[in-house]
Amino acid sequence: MKVMLAIIVGVFGGFISGVALSSFIGIVGFMLLNEPIGIKYLPYFTAVLGAILVPLWSNKG
DSSP states (O other): OOHHHHHHHHHHHHHHHHHHHHHHHHHHOOOOOHOOOOOOTTHHHHHHHHHHHHHHHHHOO
């Protein structure tokens, strides 16, 4: 149960941080290159990464 909760928190946290990171990359790219740049599907990649890393970190403590 604890691991499942960590996976869910990792997915939500990773997705939110991916959206924020994608927006930041787009803004910086627009300021420097005058066109928005970004990584396609970045929030989904960070959600998967969060779902893997958060349970690993929670088991270490």
